[in-house]
């Protein structure tokens with residue numbers, strides 16, 4: 001049985017990528033999005049988004065295949081060639097693209113630009129966008145098809161794909177539960193304007209109060225990530241730019257130059273995994289299926305991998321159930337592994353007991369000298385693509 005009509009709920013980065021991929025496979029695609037955007041206006045706007053993603057080489061290849069990379073390359077996008085993790089220098093783990101003979105490890109891009117560059121392709125592939133009033137009220141899944149019912153409208157299709165983020169309404173309507181927890185810590189993203197040449201190294205330092213990270217964006221911007229207790233971060237966010245800058249200087253020792261704070265936002269952190277990624281005529285992708293600690297910037301990269309796995313499974317499938325099960329088998333275990341690795345890192349570095357600290361520093365230093373193992377980890381971080 002072939003799938004002809006697909007309804008994708010959520011046109012964020014993952015849903016939009018999925019829409020184009022399926023339309024390219026010849027399916028009729030409709031995207032339901034509660035916040036419709038004008039992609040050209042977003043791409044032309046000089047308003048910088050505080051939400052940025054480190055996209056790896058796998059995601060870059062997908063965005064290229066979907067026609068989004070040219071618009072991104074003409075916009076604000078920054079390549080990074082080095083990635084460093086440390087607790088106390090000189091012990092550190094440094095990944096360099098040169099070790100693999102690659103030009104770069106990945107890119108840092110604003111989320112809204114990725115979304116807009118994908119939406120800019122919708123017209124070409126005849127992808128319809130709808131924004132029905134109110135919330136979806138009912139989801140019917142029968143052997144003949146799926147129906148999503150709103151107060152004044154209803155949508156019928158062969159398959160529904162839920163790409164509506166961590167609080168997925170569709171997952172809820174389908175009665176799919178999640179396992180996970182809310183981390184005690186929150187994280188604050190701080191957009192700064194940096195008085196330094198274009199930076200190409202992204203780094204992360206593990207501190208007893210939580211990690212901090214530096215993400216270089218296109219000159220003159222950069223994003224700082226600060227993990228700590230939610231109440232502390234919310235108090236910091238209320239400070240005026242000059243006082244916040246002072247606090248940042250006390251906490252981030254390694255900034256490459258003077259800077260000006262543009263804006264800051266605090267995000268709660270959750271780990272959440274859907275108990276199943278599929279049910280009758282339904283598949284979950286991206287954050288609707290898994291929300292991961294953003295420690296190593298993997299969330300949307302995993303979402304893009306879901307898109308590739310799901311669309312491959314659906315291509316010319318004889319049985320929709322078999323295709324959905326194949327998708328789930330391919331992705332659920334890998335996503336779970338990545339979530340657990342992030343947690344091992346997060347909790348492993350969240351205490352300041354000196355013997356453990358010494359051990360961690362030795363581990364980072366040993367990993368740095370580990371040659372082939374390090375190259376394997378690096379390849380994995382790049383999404384398996386060099």
Ligand SMILES: Cc1cc2nc3c(=O)[nH]c(=O)nc-3n(C[C@H](O)[C@H](O)[C@H](O)COP(=O)(O)OP(=O)(O)OC[C@H]3O[C@@H](n4cnc5c(N)ncnc54)[C@H](O)[C@@H]3O)c2cc1C
Nearest residue numbers: 010012013014034053054164165286287297298299300301
């Ligand atoms: C602080 C922070 C830093 C991060 N950094 C990175 C990083 O460096 N690299 C990385 O890979 N990931 C990163 N992530 C994770 C990444 O942002 C997410 O994994 C990604 O946004 C998930 O994309 P998505 O399209 O699945 O969901 P979302 O981005 O949540 O998009 C969901 C879309 O669905 C729409 N929607 C929601 N509900 C409905 C509804 N009921 N009806 C219709 N539409 C609906 C929304 O409007 C939205 O457009 C970070 C996350 C955080 C919090």
